[in-house]
Each structure stands twice: as C-alpha cells, then as structure tokens.
Amino acid sequence: MKTIFLFAVTALLSINIFSQTEGYYQNPVITSDMADPTVIKIGNTFYATGTSSEWAPFYPMFSSTDLVNWTQIGHVFNKKPGWTSHSFWAPELYYHNNKIFCYYTARRKTDNVSFIGVASVDSPYKEFTDHGPIIEYGTESIDAFVFNDNGQLYISWKAYGLDNRPIELLAAKLSEDGLRLEGEVFSLMKDDERIGMEGQQHFKHGNYYYIIYSARGCCGPSSDYDVRVARSKNFAGPYEIYSGNPILQGGNGDFQAGGHGTLVETDDNRLFYLFHAYQKGAGFYLGRQPSLQEIEITDDNWIRFTTGNLITTNQVAPFGGTVQKKWTGFNDEFTDKSLKVDWTWNYPFSDIDAKLKRGKLLLSGNPIGENNYGTALCLRPQTTDYAYETQVVNRSNSFKGLTMYGDDKNLLVFGIRGGKLILKSVRDNKETILVETVSAKRNMYLKIEVRDGCMLTFYTGTNGKNWTRVSHEPVNTGFLVRWDRVARPGLIHIGEPEQQAEFSYFRMGKL
Numbered sequence: 179m180k181t182i183f184l185f186a187v188t189a190l191l192s193i194n195i196f197s198q199t200e201g202y203y204q205n206p207v208i209t210s211d212m213a214d215p216t217v218i219k220i221g222n223t224f225y226a227t228g229t230s231s232e233w234a235p236f237y238p239m240f241s242s243t244d245l246v247n248w249t250q251i252g253h254v255f256n257k258k259p260g261w262t263s264h265s266f267w268a269p270e271l272y273y274h275n276n277k278i279f280c281y282y283t284a285r286r287k288t289d290n291v292s293f294i295g296v297a298s299v300d301s302p303y304k305e306f307t308d309h310g311p312i313i314e315y316g317t318e319s320i321d322a323f324v325f326n327d328n329g330q331l332y333i334s335w336k337a338y339g340l341d342n343r344p345i346e347l348l349a350a351k352l353s354e355d356g357l358r359l360e361g362e363v364f365s366l367m368k369d370d371e372r373i374g375m376e377g378q379q380h381f382k383h384g385n386y387y388y389i390i391y392s393a394r395g396c397c398g399p400s401s402d403y404d405v406r407v408a409r410s411k412n413f414a415g416p417y418e419i420y421s422g423n424p425i426l427q428g429g430n431g432d433f434q435a436g437g438h439g440t441l442v443e444t445d446d447n448r449l450f451y452l453f454h455a456y457q458k459g460a461g462f463y464l465g466r467q468p469s470l471q472e473i474e475i476t477d478d479n480w481i482r483f484t485t486g487n488l489i490t491t492n493q494v495a496p497f498g499g500t501v502q503k504k505w506t507g508f509n510d511e512f513t514d515k516s517l518k519v520d521w522t523w524n525y526p527f528s529d530i531d532a533k534l535k536r537g538k539l540l541l542s543g544n545p546i547g548e549n550n551y552g553t554a555l556c557l558r559p560q561t562t563d564y565a566y567e568t569q570v571v572n573r574s575n576s577f578k579g580l581t582m583y584g585d586d587k588n589l590l591v592f593g594i595r596g597g598k599l600i601l602k603s604v605r606d607n608k609e610t611i612l613v614e615t616v617s618a619k620r621n622m623y624l625k626i627e628v629r630d631g632c633m634l635t636f637y638t639g640t641n642g643k644n645w646t647r648v649s650h651e652p653v654n655t656g657f658l659v660r661w662d663r664v665a666r667p668g669l670i671h672i673g674e675p676e677q678q679a680e681f682s683y684f685r686m687g688k689l
Contacts, residue, residue, distance in 0.1 A: 205490070205493060210468075227239050293313055296310075316337050323380060426451075431458075436456065451471055507688060512537055514534060566626055569682040576678075582666070601614075
C-alpha cells in the first residue's frame with residue numbers, strides 16, 4: 179500500500195512539475211478582431227499582423243516572445259498608400275535581407291479592383307515604406323504568400339475568385355529584392371470542387387512541398403471555414419490533395435470555424451500555425467481572432483495538428499513556463515502626445531480630426547460621401563461582457579457620445595446634442611429614436627454595458643461613480659455585424675467639423 183501511495187504522489191508531482199515547466203494557454207491568443215494573421219520570427223521575437231479591412235490605421239502590428247502573449251506595437255501604415263482606396267486584407271510578412279516585407283491586399287483607387295502591394299521596413303517598430311502594387315492580375319488578386327525554395331523566391335496568390343470559373347492559386351518567381359515579379363505566372367492548384375481555395379501557406383519538409391490552405395466560407399454568421407493540405411515533390415506541382423481533409427475545422431467545442439494562417443518555427447524545430455477563428459455563441463461578436471495550434475508531420479508524410487482536427491481552446495504552450503496574461507481593460511486619460519495605438523477609426527466614411535489637448539480629446543472629422551453619422555473612434559472588443567464609459571465635457575449643437583459602430587449606415591449612438599440626451603439606432607441608414615430627453619447636463623458621464631457581445635444597456639451619471647439606467651430593456655446590436663468584421667465600441671462625433679466633441683477620458687473594462 180505504501181508503494182502505491184508513493185507512486186501516486188510521485189505521479190502527481192510529475193504532472194505538476196510538467197505543467198509548470200511546459201505551460202498551457204487558451205485560444206484565441208490575440209483577443210481582437212484581426213483576420214488572416216501572418217507571423218514571422220526575428221531573433222527571439224515574433225511579429226504578427228492581420229487584416230484591418232475598413233478600419234484605420236492599417237494592419238496592426240503585434241510582438242511576442244512566446245507566441246501566446248502579444249502586445250500591439252504600431253501599424254504597418256498610418257496612412258493609406260497612394261494607389262489604394264480601401265479593403266485592406268490579408269497581409270503577409272516576410273523577413274529577407276535584414277528587411278521586413280509586407281505583401282498586402284487593397285483596392286486600387288482608380289477602379290476599386292483588389293490587387294497586391296508591397297512595402298518594407300528595417301524595424302517592425304517603424305512605419306513601412308510602400309513600393310506600390312506588385313501584382314495587378316485579372317479581376318482580383320489577393321492573399322499573397324512568399325516562399326524561399328533553396329534561394330529562389332516565389333510569390334503565390336489567389337486568383338479568379340470573382341469570375342465564373344474555378345479559383346486558382348497562382349505563382350511567379352520573385353526578384354531578389356522582393357519588389358517585382360520575374361518570369362511567367364503559373365498555376366499551382368485549381369478549385370475544381372468549387373468549395374473555395376485561399377489563404378495558402380507553403381513550406382517544405384523532406385521530399386515534399388506542402389500547401390496549407392483554407393476552403394469554404396471565410397466570414398460572417400454562417401462561416402464554415404476550414405484548413406486543408408496538399409503536397410507535391412515539386413513546388414510548381416502537380417499537387418495531391420489530402421484525402422483526410424479538412425485537417426482543422428470548427429463545428430464542435432467552442433469554435434465555429436477558422437483558417438487562413440501562417441506557420442512559424444521555434445528554435446527547437448516545432449511548427450505552430452497562427453490562424454483566425456470565430457468562437458461560438460457570444461464569442462462570435464469578438465470577430466475572427468488569432469489562434470495558435472501546433473502541427474506535426476505524420477509517418478506517411480502528411481500533416482496533422484497535434485490536438486486533432488478540431489479548433490481547440492486548451493493547448494500546450496510553445497515554451498516552458500509560459501503564463502498567459504488576461505486582458506485587464508483599457509484606460510485613456512488623453513494625456514499622451516498622440517492617440518494610443520489601440521484606437522481605430524472609420525476611414526472610408528470620415529477624415530478624422532483627433533487632437534489631445536490638456537487632458538482632453540477633441541474629436542471631429544469631415545464625413546465622406548453620403549455619411550450622415552460623423553466620425554467614430556473605436557476599439558476592438560476583447561471580451562463578451564464589458565462596460566465602456568466617458569465624460570462629455572462640452573455642450574453644443576453637434577452630437578457627441580458613445581457608439582457601437584458597424585459602418586456609416588449601421589450603428590448605435592448614445593450621447594448629447596444641445597440640451598438633449600439621445601439614444602438612437604441606425605439600421606441600413608434608417609433611424610430609430612429609442613430615448614430622447616431634455617435633461618442632459620453639462621459634463622455628463624455616459625456608460626454602456628455589453629453582455630453576450632451584443633446586448634447593450636445604457637447609463638448616465640454626474641460623477642463617474644453613481645449611474646442611472648436609461649433604457650428599460652437591453653438593445654440587441656447583433657445587426658451591426660458586417661460581412662467581414664464585427665461592431666466596435668467607442669466614441670463618436672456627428673456634426674460640423676468645427677463643432678468638436680470634447681471628452682475627458684475613455685475607459686473600457688470587463689464586467
């Protein structure tokens with residue numbers, strides 16, 4: 179009996195030591211709506227970015243030393259490259275000749291066709307220098323990836339996605355400086371099944387070249403995105419599609435769907451795939467969040483994820499002793515010299531004017547096109563149950579307050595105009611006034627509580643501590659989800675540019 183007892187104690191101690199040494203984490207690893215993530219390793223640090231879509235600044239940059247805890251350090255671009263208009267999708271980072279390259283998708287402003295541009299920088303903490311479009315091919319070219327085959331660079335991309343024909347993954351040789359195509363364009367794979375084919379990642383192991391790619395629906399409430407693999411003994415193909423596809427999918431557990439990622443290798447030769455995934459239920463309203471899972475090569479030279487073919491929350495950390503940090507909220511007293519890197523704004527719909535002056539934010543902007551709903555300055559939601567608040571300092575005929583923002587025609591606003599407190603829902607550009615009172619006071623505090631990602635309750639106060647509920651029933655803002663992005667909480671100004679909104683602080687925290 180004593181022997182059995184000692185064995186049990188030893189086993190428990192071993193498990194405890196193992197868990198402390200190896201560490202665990204939970205997906206997602208970046209709790210933000212940032213689809214199509216790409217990751218590179220420079221020295222002992224990893225850098226990642228992803229789709230920013232219709233939000234500026236463009237392509238948020240993150241850094242990490244353990245692939246689990248990430249900190250935003252800036253953006254690829256603070257201003258749009260001159261050739262672009264909007265739809266900043268699917269960037270791909272590549273480290274070459276001591277430079278970081280970003281191959282990115284955007285719409286060309288002359289015709290709004292999506293093509294691929296390239297930019298470079300010598301430090302991830304600086305803004306990239308744009309070199310213009312590198313791939314202008316067909317009616318759409320998106321989802322670039324760069325692969326080094328024994329010294330020869332290749333770039334691949336998705337083509338024909340808008341045409342009445344199968345999608346193809348195309349490729350061409352890339353110049354040594356990474357800035358132009360060389361030679362003929364050739365086809366790698368064709369989507370004969372008509373199920374979608376995009377977000378490809380190339381790598382070589384042993385005698386095989388592998389393409390990890392995504393299929394089915396990428397975006398929105400009905401997304402069924404998954405991850406697949408094909409292999410060939412030549413980079414140019416032909417490629418054999420794995421009969422066991424998909425190798426990673428949602429459908430069970432906590433995740434609905436996921437895909438479009440990039441592999442990164444650790445110093446001990448382990449391979450981790452950083453990809454985006456939709457959570458199920460209320461977590462869906464956090465968008466496509468970067469998640470991380472390890473892959474391995476099977477005995478028959480195929481690829482599998484070490485925890486199986488389901489997107490899984492709990493994972494063994496890439497590095498021993500990793501402790502995953504939880505989001506602790508966001509607070510901005512507007513005392514910095516410039517906006518914090520977390521802030522985003524609705525660039526297709528308004529030119530933003532945000533000034534920080536004596537601990538206040540002065541917000542306004544020039545609406546673009548038919549936008550009647552001003553300038554929104556927002557954050558990515560990072561949890562499903564949270565509250566955000568502000569104090570409106572000035573009182574004028576413009577509207578100023580809090581928002582949950584989908585786009586210029588789908589939003590919810592809660593704030594002050596003149597002497598009135600107004601809660602208004604806008605759906606497909608049609609307004610519904612939910613609350614309107616004449617009791618708005620100067621220096622009014624406003625707060626919105628969010629539960630389950632989309633159920634909003636509204637409060638006012640006079641000191642930022644004691645709150646009075648405004649709405650009787652929570653307002654469902656699920657309709658604000660756009661096809662490729664979710665709504666964001668933040669601040670808003672609606673009115674003439676000279677009638678600035680003035681805010682004394684903004685705070686967002688978990689309930």
